[in-house]
Amino acid sequence: MSSDVAARASLAVSLAFHIVFAALGIGLPLMFCIAEGIGLRKRDATWYVLARRWSRAAGILFVVGAVSGTALSFEFGLLWSRFMGFASGVVGLMFTFEGVAFFVEAIFLGLYLYGWDRLSPRVHWLSSIPVVISGALASQFIVAVNAWMNTPTGFQVVNGTATNIDPFAAMFNPAAPAQALHMLIAAYQVTGFAVAAVYAVGMLRGRNDKYHQRGVLLGMILATVMIPAQAIVGSWIGEMIARQQPEKLAAIEGLFQTTAGAPLALFGWVDTSTQQVYFAITIPKLLSLLSFNNPDATVTGLDNFPQATWPGLAVVPIAHLAFDIMATLGGLFLLVPLVFWLFYFRRRRTVPTTRWLMWTLVVCGPLVFVALEAGWIAAELGRQPWIIYNIMRTSDGATTNGGVAVFFFVFLAIYIALAVATIGLLRRLAREQKTFVTSEKPPGSIE
């Protein structure tokens, strides 16, 4: 493996791993904040049991997210030293903001997770609020960095170095608001569906009690609230890419010729050598409509760009499929909650036990992570061959060190081990008695 391929593979593995924990680390605090808030107000133990269990799950997930995030902040230098040498001054302000937000999150999470025996009910609940806010903010700054790689602003290149740096202009780059909100909403959707799926499994096993009903209910509420938000932000991103990165849009959609009233090719295999999309479902004029809100608008095709800057033979079809998987699943995640509420209200406000509906929720659990990963893959591959769009090629950003291949395999092994252990622990947690246990003496734990 050459250094830059190994560097890509290593960071891909690290981020694919980290994004799952980061998304749940953003979403679960909102869940336990709401559950404990209701429990405190209504003096209801069931909500407290839910909050307590989500906090334990969040504790396990947050640790893995935090250590993999710490590893990432070293990996940027280890794997992408030339990118960091060029860019870190420009994007540093965003990372600084993120660092502060993450610090606040860690402090209050420490209070929350370990404070069940130390804090008053009110203070304990209040300590969850900074966790929710700072977790959400941290994601905004970190995604803004990724957005900057798509639409770099706030500097000029003189003799190969970034000069005249305006870190605020870099932070508010054109892609930042839409991309960052898209990620935040996705994190809440992921959490909502994942939590609902866990409790739907319990319902399918006949545990139709308040505890399981409320788990499904709160998960679905979160997923539902995010429907309009994600629909709006999703179309905002489409338009933004069409304007800012027409090449990325053309590659993701497999559009080779610049076309007025461009059709949308759903799924299929994009072949850059023959410039065809095989086995696709073609919907007339939809791409123009989605990109410019006008069915007859002209969408720029890959023919407008030199082949040397196309994302590459292997990358385009994967980016296309990944994008379509995300978009299709995204559509499913908008529909499923609506069906759920239809059943909920027809059954006079009780959580439905209809088996196929519960099974749908269970299946949505893993699918929501597929969508998360697919969206991220489409975004990253679509930007290729650039690490900073139109400024620096990915191969020029990688370290010149040898030994990156070893790095890749070592970290792959570590992350697999951590994933296995995390899943094992979460399954163990799910099997435990659903009673209120406090942090200092959880069963099976130390003492």
Next chain:
Amino acid sequence: MSQSTLATLSALIVWVALIAYAVSGGADFGGGIWDLLARGPTARRERVAIAQAMGPVWESNNIWLIFVLVVTWTAFPIVYAGVSTALFIPITLAVIGIVLRGAAFSFRSNYGLEVGAGLAWGRVFNTASAVTPFLFGTMAGALVSGGIRFTGQPPEAQANPWTTWTTPFALSCGLFALGLCSVLSATYLAVDATNNGDQALVESFRRRAMIAGAVTAVVGAIAAALASVQAPVLWHGLIGRALPLSLAAVILGLATAAALLRNWLRVARVLVIVMAVCILAAWGVGQWPYLIVPDVTIDNAASPASVLGPMLIVVLIGLVLLLPALWYLLRIFKARPRARTPQTTVAAFVSTLEPTEETD
């Protein structure tokens, strides 16, 4: 403010965060080292005490490291990029250590200290806790030894990937870091044991703090002697500009030992922290104005003022938000019990509520 002032302030922030990481996160590594060395009838209680001491705070302590990295790459991009290239091997090993230490600590707490998987993760936790600070120490030694050179425009780092961080001086720095972590940790743990009223543990950790302190002092003296040969820039700084700090560190070390001997544990905790601050401050002043000896200085590595200014403002605002929160966290989990117990805890409150339906 001038470019040079901003660069100096940025370096100061990096150093302050590094010191904060050393006295907080360093003690967490020290906890792992004592977990590794736990023997005898109190071993199990020691491990539990260490886990309880680390649990609520180690994650926020760990963020100081991220803070150091982020401010470094923002303010001194070539330092971050160059060090990552030159010290690729020890940094990679340290990252593995950081990932495994943190994850294994959490896994062990959740699996249970003495159950199969918990035992295995416990070994990962305590081994990684010992290896990681050692590697950090060797890297610190490498930065002042002159083995990392920068050439070209934009400057790129050149260094021997193996020998730069394995000189006798760098290795002695690694051992010194290990020693410092274990002294800090044993002292903190002795105070925690006092708070929890476990006299046997107080004795055990107090004794360990004294032994570790003596060993660390010897290692420190060897490291200083080696510095005079292998890191002359640092050495001349330590006995020149930084002499007051160097002497203060020695005196505070002796005072810590005296306080531990007299059983003034809370005093010892304050003294050992101030001692660690003095050691690291002496090191920083000693290598001033170099960030990496001999090619990289604060001034020639700094980002432009347009980057440093906003970053410093964000950092200062951030610290204003962070420090009270951090103080509150420490008060809740580290202060004397009577200073922290509320009238009703959440756990007590929930037990008064209608019992929930039991399901399995």
